[in-house]
Amino acid sequence: MSVAAKPAAGAGPVLEVRGLIIELPKGSDRKLAVDNASFSVGRGEIVCLVGESGSGKSVIAQSVMGLLPKQLPVAGGSILLEGEDITHAPLSRLRQLRATRMSMVFQEPMTALNPVMSCGEQVDEVLEEHTTLSPAERRAKILETIREVRLPEPERIYASYPHQLSGGQRQRIVIAMALILDPALIIADEPTTALDVTTQAQILQLIRDLQARHGTGVLFITHDFGVVAEIAQRVAVLRLGNLVEFGARDEVLKRPSHDYTKMLIRAVPTLAPVGRAADPGAPVVLQIRNLSKTYIDRGWLTKRREVHAATAVNLEVRRGQTLGIVGESGSGKSTVARCVVRLIDPTSGEVLLGGQDIATLSASKLRPLRRRVQIVFQDPYRSLNPRRRVGEAIIEGPLNYGLSRSEAIVRARKLMELVRMDPASLERYPHQFSGGQRQRICIARALAMEPELLIADEAVSALDVSVQAQVLGLLEEIRGRLNLAMLFITHDLRVAAQICDHVAVMSQGHVVEYGPASEVFLRPQHEYTRALFAAAPGRDFAFSTDPR
């Protein structure tokens, strides 16, 4: 059902998309990437385009910019930028419009900038191409814009290369680049998805401020309803290329009319901890004592640099319980996980696995113990070998530990049922599965070793909310059924609230807060924990009141 909402006041919408149809290449899972989508963005308005992966939201963004690859042709409908039909505009016209009337902010600030060009030069290219300003005027304008996106020391930033800046700073450069010629429309394609929650809050604030000051229309693409609640004036919901709902923010979020929207909103985890009665007398499976990891960087011509990735970490996990380690990138949460699995060697401290210290065990002595700790990684697309059948990946571990092939296959089939997949899938290759299915396979792979401790390192972060909810439910069920100890690493407070009995908050290598989930979530003590909560997008927004 498509609702044609009225654009905001002003001299016509900045962007109007009417009945847009974009084809997919033959042999895809569906015929159309975008099927008859209509929406508009008014002057000075923020419209959120929401959908899960594969919904066609990025395809729409790129079609407006004229950046679609040839394999995805626009087969019908029209795109109007400030009243001008640019659906089939020649490349030369599109080039004139890009950066001057419409510009784009991308998802990955880490890769969206050219690594071998200084940030200043990259912004300068826009001015060089589209204006007749002298080099000195261009430089002055760039420094002013760098200041406007609230970056410190504009001169230094101008001369810096992307790798010398943080993710948030890079995204500010990309925004500066998009904004410098004061376009009527900015398309932001998941601009905060790759950022930490506190950085995300700052960037959202920045986009809102700049948009208000310049009166820019913003098409904001996201999968996160928290972000939508934070920033949108109107919301369009996409599902498999169909625009299922379009309307004012409060209307869509509080009184969704389409089932899909309702499902998506329901799948958004809340910040309220589930609060489970954990048995305080359960045996301790993992105890981490004073664990530290220091990286030493000895350059050839550079000074010796020490990075304290983790400092004096003390944690414990009991059987049947889940400990969440929550932190932003660089907080040391993954370092701790990797030390526990001994993928990296701790610098000092003890990692007691069932009472035995494995922190300093030699590789040969460690091997028999490896079975007992298994890990599931973040990116299900890269953690399975694409050239091996799924079954081979699952039985490889048990075979190494002496199980016969037939026994291992029996076990693999059982596990596939446990993670709710067809055992026949064992004969297939990873690329034949979706992200959520692959993550299930990775979980089955880890469980095939019959571990005592399962580590999930951002295991649901790359998944869509609806899939995320399913995988979280599965992990929870498995933990209960197998009475596993689980170490759950995440940057997402909402996810941690759903699954953890205890929570440790890490910042800059230190555990700044550690306690039962209910305590940490309801009565945070440390200011960093409070800052994290404050930054969670949409925390104050009352979503649809549908009962869970």
Place this chain on the structure above:
Amino acid sequence: MLATIPVLAIVAVLVFLMLRLTPGDPAAILAGDAANTEQIAKIREGLGLDRPLIVQFGIWARDIVSGDLGESFYFKMKVTALIGQRLEATLSLATLTILFAVSTAVPLGVLAAWRFGGWFDRMLMGFSVMGFSIPVFVLAYILIWVVSLKLGWLPVQGYKPISEGFWPFLRHLILPSITLAVIYVALIARVTRASVLEALGEDYIRTARAKGLPESRVLIRHALANAAIPIVTVIGIGIGLLIGGVVVTESVYAIPGLGRLTVDAVLARDFPTIQGVILFFSVVYVVVNLLVDLSYVFFDPRIRY
């Protein structure tokens, strides 16, 4: 950088030993067919070849350190002077070859990547397979036959030093450098194509296009600049391999360079000259590789030594 010294020392020892272990007596060759054992022994004594190997090596090594590569058995002059005499021809040939190869291969590779899968790309890939497979001497004779004998545009053979005028100098070098360059054009074009193609798939290319930049700028400033390191590396390897190429090319085109000198010295079992030339080539190779490594810093600001 300090690693270059042990590398050169190992090369010195290996060259020295291998020459002594291969059959062929320099004294016998110098003495000629009619000489008797006594005369040969006398010559051998004169060359110092009767001393124990370790002493011979010691003397040679001591001389190298003081910059003396010894005296040629055959040409009866200092090896350093001999290399000096022949250096200009080889250096000119090598420089011209690399210039020609790089200036054609890089643009060809970029174009092929830009029009990936198109007719130009397929043609270039076909050509590069041919470039790899055709032997240098075959190509050389074909070119001589067509360009020099049939068309009469360029001289068949020989070399004119640059001091005799730039045009005669260049005329004599055009065919040899094209002959030598073909394989490098094939190699460098392929690597350029592959690494530009990879760069074109990166997010920053989409950013550059979203900025409204023309394709030429996207290709050169964004794609090629990020593809530079593999290209520079393969050019460096190419310069190393060139040394093997000059031996054949100089022989075919009768250019009095280091390649010819190597061939003559080997046929005469002229130990000091062979050792000297090979050591010299090794130094060149090591220095080129060092420069390539250092150039990474220029091409990629993320690299620091």
